[in-house]
Amino acid sequence: MGKVRVELPGGKSVEVDRGALVREVAARAGIDGDIVAAKLDGAAVDLSRAIERDCALEWIRLDSEDGIDILRHSTAHLMAQAVQSLYPGTQVTIGPTIEHGFYYDFKRDKPFSPEELEKIEARMHEIAGKDLKVTREEMPRSAAIDIFRRMGEDYKVEILKDIPEETVSLYRQGDWVDLCRGPHVPSTGVIKAFKLTGVAGAYWRGDEKNEMLQRIYGTSWPTESALKDYLKLLEEAKNRDHRRLGKELDLFSFHPVAPASPFFHPKGAAVYNGLITYMRRLYARYGYQEVITPQIFDVELWHRSGHYDHFRDSMYFSRIEDREFGVKPMNCPGHTYIYASKKRSYRDLPLRYADFGRLHRYEKSGVTAGLTRVRSFSQDDAHIFCAPDQIEAEMTTLLKMLREVYRTFEFNEMQVKLSTRPEKYLGSLDVWAHAEDALAQSLKREGIEYKLNPGDGAFYGPKIDFEVFDALRRGWQLATIQLDFQMPERFGLMYVAPDGAEHRPVMIHRALLGSIERFMGILIEHCAGAFPLWLAPVQVKILTVTDAQKDYARGVHEELIAAGWRAELDERNEKLGYKIREAQLEKVPYALVIGDREVKESTVAPRRRGGENLKAAPVKEFMEMLRTEVAQATHERPA
RNA sequence: GCUGGCGUAGCUCAACGGCAGAGCAGCUGAUUUGUAAUCAGCAGGUUGUAGGUUCAAAUCCUAUCGCCAGCUCCA
Structure with a gap:
């Protein structure tokens, strides 16, 4: 038995017997258990890979980008195994990783119900708990085709037929086997923190003309806490959803009488026009x-532009006085x-x-x-x-x-x-x-x-x-x-x-x-509804402390409006804290508090969205500050 | 368009074959308040729509419209 030299990260190298496993080299190098695979001369391999020649090894840790990707891929396999053990006759197709998770497409007559998803998840935990060894074997493509044909896995056979290589690899865990390039985690016990997140139909090979498969989405993480963090992130994303914020901030709405066509409310229109x-x-x-160009053109124009040929199915038409017109989907021909x-x-x-x-x-x-x-x-x-x-x-x-x-x-x-x-x-x-x-x-x-x-x-x-x-x-x-x-x-x-x-x-x-x-939709999500000052539908909200400041506050309001600012006056008989809270929830950039002090000194007390209190100042000074802020944000000189 | 899920008060949700309910918002009144919710009262509904099953339907079935996730598409 010969020896081979393995270069390790950090310039070290070891000599091992030819045929030694990557895992054994790791053990000798004193690497702890959180590596899931390795890179052998740059190519990702399993820990069970035998080393046959001089080479360089790098470790792939479970919590590294590559490691997480392998983990997710293995989780997809685990899910497929769970599905096939629960629902015999279900065929597997493909199961790649995606950002934050993975999916696997199955051929099954009945779609998966949410309850079935729970069962699958439970079975996955069961199988992971058994800590089954994940093993790789290589064989000629024709042999693999035979295996999957006998198993009745038509889609795998079809995939195999398209693979150019003559040798393919199969992965086994327990009694379950899948065609896969790998690598995978060494055993199912590594997979701990995962959750199935949804079901959806998906066309075989992404083609509308093909039959529809049942896709299950899931996410998988190195630790429970990473999974929890991710689920929390999803929750937070929901709070940023522009559809939700559009409703909360009274920007726009939708109605079944005009599907997929927004109604912009005054505040939404202010942002829209601001853009x-x-x-x-x-x-x-x-x-x-x-x-400014017409809305509706004779179809002759759309024939000439080529839009009719390419997009007539997604155009609106109207027939008037025996003439056919098309509503414009683009401005260019008009120009x-x-x-x-x-x-x-x-x-x-x-x-x-x-x-x-x-x-x-x-x-x-x-x-x-x-x-x-x-x-x-x-x-x-x-x-x-x-x-x-x-x-x-x-x-x-x-x-x-x-x-x-x-x-x-x-x-x-x-x-x-x-x-x-x-x-x-x-x-x-x-x-x-x-x-x-x-x-x-x-x-x-x-x-x-x-x-x-x-x-x-x-x-x-x-x-x-x-x-x-x-x-x-x-x-x-x-x-x-x-x-x-x-x-x-x-x-x-x-x-x-x-x-x-x-x-x-x-x-x-x-x-x-x-x-x-x-x-606007993307921008709302980007800034979580807190528009920059220059774009905010209400830029300044004036809040009185008691009725005693009404007259002065109205004067301040008028002054702001006259200078072109979008300002609102809240002179309701409510406590200041209540008004502050509302202004904050409306994400108004500046609240101006006006109490007896401000009236006496002819000032306003600005509070920035977010809670920062600024020094009370005369309105003119405050407006000067606003102007500077807008000019900086829009890269323009102050007016 | 396809697959699946969901439509209950303005909003968020409960009731899941047996009297449609809560909180917030709204309205009325009291309170005059200093940096994220004052208190009390009132009102609010053909349970998306149309059929059906049943003594009885928000609840079960069918269709339809809309919304959501994904697939396909996107000048």
Whole structure:
């Protein structure tokens, strides 16, 4: 029996017999029991893996990122074992880990009920308690196919047929076996802190045309306390849910008479308009011109733009005087008519048309959600018409503008995706290649990291999407920048170049907030309903201590209103503590307490949302402070 | 659209085949109050909607609308 040399973390190395197990090396190195696997020359392996050659080993601890991932994967297996022991005849398919947990898809005629979920969870604890050894075995793919075919696991057979490798690995725990690459925890006893969190239907291989499987979601953690912390986090996320806050803060509501279409109450409308006002100020600085375009167009336009072919199923139509009209789902075709309303010179370009027009898109009933996915909305939409050689400069400015906006709202975590040519597309291949390259180059030049999303572009051009996350960590696309060589062609747009000849302009579709509705929903969750001063629906609430200060308080209120602040006066006959509490729950940035002292000294006593009491000061001084705060937050000079 | 779950007072929830109830909010009155809830009284409902089963339905069944989670989709 030969020897092999194993390098260990920290520069140490040991010599062991060829064929020694990773676990044994760990024991010799004096590593305690909380490692679940190891990396052998960088590849994750089980503790039971035999070492056959010189190599380097790193330990994977249970509480490390890799360790937790292995734990969750093993928990998915444990669940599948529990399910199959409780419900024979249920087939297994796939069971990957996801952020915070795992799922496993089963083929079973009957869906799992919540009660069955409890039973499964109980059985899982039972099996984990037996501390079954988890073992790996390798075999030729054909042998594995035989095994699963005999077991009646049709889906596993199908998966195996698609695996390119000739050797596959199986994992056993007790009498249960699954096809898996691994690695896994050494025994089921390691799995202690888990919870099944939900059931849902899911299509086999994610395709709507395939049959539906029964998916069970779960979460799993190294310790009970980590699990508890996670469940508490979920609970807190619920309190941030914009649908809940929208109701509590009286921002908006929904009604079955208009499904998936928000009613913005006065306070919600104040925020909504605040967002638009903010964008308008930016437009002034960045050279945009606002336009207003029709709501309903002859379908001829939608045929010409290509939207009819691609999206007629999600458009609203109306027939009047034997003419067919379509409600606009996008502003862009409308803008081409303004462009084409006169002869354009290269001197006019770039032309930047902004439009807050209301759009309607029929979204399938199962996909709508609060403000984040609605059927009626508007965007901070704009279309830039420019010469091809202006694309680069426009992209640079756009990315700068985008950064300014997202810094203002303190969205620091964002995922950028470059989406390329889809299966259904318009135009020629080399135009697409050129456009995709232009976008990639501009991202690289700005040093923005991005993920490639092949085949996910719009039908008329590639796009860059900017995704941010809601309270439950679900990603939502807000900003988007799209290059379009098709629309100008379809609508015959031209400009006269210095050479005197007519050339075709390029169109850049872009929205920074994206849908105002969606942006507002995400923003509510981001700030937990505590809007920055400049956006808060009520910026200042004036609270009287007793009736004796009513007259003075009304004067203060009027002064604030006259200066343009959104202020409310609470002169009710209630105790100050009660009024403070209400102002706090309404998340009003500033409460102004007015008692006899303030009246006598002609001041107001500001209290910041959150509890900080500021020194009493004259109203004028207080307003000066507000102005400074707004200017700083919106990166503008004080008015 | 698909799978599952849920719809009771403005809100949060109880009653789970046998008289629809509580807290908060609302209204009225008392209290005149200094930094997160003063007290008392009153009012509030075709239990989402439409059918059905039953002596009797919020409760069981069917359909439908809406909401929630997930899947698919997202110009």
